[in-house]
Amino acid sequence: MAALVHHPAFSSLFLYPSSAKYWHCCIEGGPRRLAARTKPRNSVISRTQAGGVIMAFASANDNGKESGFQKGERLYLGMDFGTSGARYALIDKQGTIHSEAKREYPRFMVTLLSSPEMDILKTFLKREESVDWARSWRETLFSLLNDVPVHVRSLVASISIDGTSATTMIVDRWMSILRLFTCPSGLYLFILILDNSSTGEPLWRPFLYNESCPDALPMVKAIAPENHTVCSETSTLCKLVSWWNIEDSNKESALLLHQADWLLWLLHGKLGVSDYNNALKVGYDPELEAYPPWLISQPYSQLLPCVTAPGTSIGYLKEEISKQFGFPNDCSVCTGTTDSIAAFLAARATQPGKAVTSLGSTLAIKLLSTNRIEDARFGVYSHRLDDKWLVGGASNTGGAVLKQLFTDEQLEKLSEQINPMQASPLDYYPLKAVGERFPVADPKMVPRLHPRPESDVEFLHGMLESIARIEGKAYSLLKDLGATQVEEVFTAGGGAKNEKWTKIRERVLGLPVSSATQTEAAYGAALLALKGAQPNMS
Numbered sequence: 001m002a003a004l005v006h007h008p009a010f011s012s013l014f015l016y017p018s019s020a021k022y023w024h025c026c027i028e029g030g031p032r033r034l035a036a037r038t039k040p041r042n043s044v045i046s047r048t049q050a051g052g053v054i055m056a057f058a059s060a061n062d063n064g065k066e067s068g069f070q071k072g073e074r075l076y077l078g079m080d081f082g083t084s085g086a087r088y089a090l091i092d093k094q095g096t097i098h099s100e101a102k103r104e105y106p107r108f109m110v111t112l113l114s115s116p117e118m119d120i121l122k123t124f125l126k127r128e129e130s131v132d133w134a135r136s137w138r139e140t141l142f143s144l145l146n147d148v149p150v151h152v153r154s155l156v157a158s159i160s161i162d163g164t165s166a167t168t169m170i171v172d173r174w175m176s177i178l179r180l181f182t183c184p185s186g187l188y189l190f191i192l193i194l195d196n197s198s199t200g201e202p203l204w205r206p207f208l209y210n211e212s213c214p215d216a217l218p219m220v221k222a223i224a225p226e227n228h229t230v231c232s233e234t235s236t237l238c239k240l241v242s243w244w245n246i247e248d249s250n251k252e253s254a255l256l257l258h259q260a261d262w263l264l265w266l267l268h269g270k271l272g273v274s275d276y277n278n279a280l281k282v283g284y285d286p287e288l289e290a291y292p293p294w295l296i297s298q299p300y301s302q303l304l305p306c307v308t309a310p311g312t313s314i315g316y317l318k319e320e321i322s323k324q325f326g327f328p329n330d331c332s333v334c335t336g337t338t339d340s341i342a343a344f345l346a347a348r349a350t351q352p353g354k355a356v357t358s359l360g361s362t363l364a365i366k367l368l369s370t371n372r373i374e375d376a377r378f379g380v381y382s383h384r385l386d387d388k389w390l391v392g393g394a395s396n397t398g399g400a401v402l403k404q405l406f407t408d409e410q411l412e413k414l415s416e417q418i419n420p421m422q423a424s425p426l427d428y429y430p431l432k433a434v435g436e437r438f439p440v441a442d443p444k445m446v447p448r449l450h451p452r453p454e455s456d457v458e459f460l461h462g463m464l465e466s467i468a469r470i471e472g473k474a475y476s477l478l479k480d481l482g483a484t485q486v487e488e489v490f491t492a493g494g495g496a497k498n499e500k501w502t503k504i505r506e507r508v509l510g511l512p513v514s515s516a517t518q519t520e521a522a523y524g525a526a527l528l529a530l531k532g533a534q535p536n537m538s
């Protein structure tokens with residue numbers, strides 16, 4: 001579909017794709033702020049009207065600057081767009097946190113209008129409506145920018161963002177304008193003018209991190225090396241091929257971006273830039289620092305973004321945004337990474353053998369290894385971290401299953417009654433839905449959550465211990481595949497605060513397990529912003 005605009009001056013016909021052709025939005029309310037705090041130096045704590053939200057503002061001295069900053073000191077903003085919500089952390093060059101906040105994603109529901117394409121999408125989605133994730137993430141991004149205390153915004157030197165891995169967006173690279181001219185001879189002349197003012201607007205709904213595209217797997221396996229990372233139904237490449245096979249228009253102007261890439265584009269305005277962590281699952285080779293020939297030779301390779309290292313400065317914050325929010329003109333925007341890599345960076349583990357388990361909505365494992373391991377049969381792949389490799393994978397087990405069964409308060413109260421030194425006899429495979437990615441790559445794996453005992457304490461104990469056993473199997477698998485032997489595990493994510501779970505995991509893994517000093521991925525993203533600001537600082 002296109003919108004037609006007649007321009008009397010030229011009697012020209014402007015044709016441009018109307019980006020709203022699919023969606024009719026009904027809004028359920030903006031991003032709900034969960035919590036925010038600024039480094040409590042002479043802080044004033046106040047409770048907002050929304051109830052349950054603590055806003056802590058660092059007291060400002062007379063000239064409105066936060067007390068305690070050296071002249072010329074700068075701050076670095078990291079944002080984490082995780083599975084259930086988004087957070088920011090604002091740090092200084094020593095890594096001290098000066099402000100942080102988190103928000104839940106608003107659920108903007110969209111009703112799929114009927115059209116030939118929509119019938120395809122409805123069968124694809126298997127439902128009549130969907131969450132407008134692009135709108136939700138965009139609103140949350142600007143709400144979080146607005147949560148940064150006004151009096152420190154002018155100190156922000158750089159921004160970076162991490163997102164969920166393999167969350168894939170197909171966006172419009174440019175506006176294509178077809179111009180019709182009437183010639184003196186009465187002939188019509190169509191001229192296609194590709195206007196490279198990038199729209200960046202989604203051409204399709206995002207494919208989320210754990211979404212499977214089994215239809216594309218045979219085609220991907222036919223071109224990629226055996227057991228390559230992309231040979232998984234949830235890989236970014238499978239999502240791209242699935243879209244390519246379904247969509248019959250827009251291919252010439254389409255571009256693939258990951259969730260973090262697209263959010264960063266909203267800030268820097270340069271479309272088509274990614275990082276080698278996010279690009280891993282579309283087939284980018286971080287060792288070659290290039291897309292491999294078997295991928296470049298495919299017709300859809302034209303959609304692939306260019307790739308650079310995480311924490312690379314791409315450009316300055318768009319002028320209209322710096323003006324609107326009061327960020328400085330020299331605030332740079334840097335490439336990001338994935339949420340579990342950001343969690344690893346936050347833990348600041350630098351020696352091979354150290355590992356980070358992210359106990360968020362999912363269970364993501366990252367073991368620092370001197371050698372690269374890759375085997376899609378088990379959902380194992382390696383992300384590059386400078387000159388080493390983060391070997392691991394992401395299971396669909398984790399906090400999202402616990403959230404279905406218990407509130408955070410119940411988790412806290414029930415966990416207090418667990419004896420972590422006693423093994424639970426219950427053997428579950430906690431999944432929210434059918435399908436597992438790692439350490440068993442089985443898209444048909446069925447959740448096992450029964451039998452449920454009378455006691456909720458025993459039930460939770462069984463859940464926590466079963467997830468710990470999956471974690472243990474994962475680390476044993478990495479060892480069997482030749483990764484550096486794990487010596488110590490740090491924990492990130494919402495589960496890191498559960499001390500009883502930590503002790504259960506220590507017993508099951510037979511390893512020292514501790515909560516990372518910084519457990520939020522947003523802190524890792526802030527370290528990337530700090531890294532990206534170094535050149536500007538010199």
Ligand SMILES: Nc1ncnc2c1ncn2[C@@H]1O[C@H](COP(=O)(O)OP(=O)(O)O)[C@@H](O)[C@H]1O
Binds near residue numbers: 360400403493501
């Ligand atoms: N006390 C607790 N014990 C275990 N898990 C917890 C506890 N509190 C919260 N969680 C879990 O942490 C998860 C949220 O962690 P978070 O890192 O914010 O997730 P994500 O970033 O993946 O959305 C929730 O799924 C919740 O069930």
Ligand SMILES: O=C(CO)[C@H](O)[C@H](O)COP(=O)(O)O
Binds near residue numbers: 360392
């Ligand atoms: O589970 C996830 C969402 O939280 C992601 O899959 C997780 O980020 C693991 O992917 P990667 O190892 O590429 O970071």
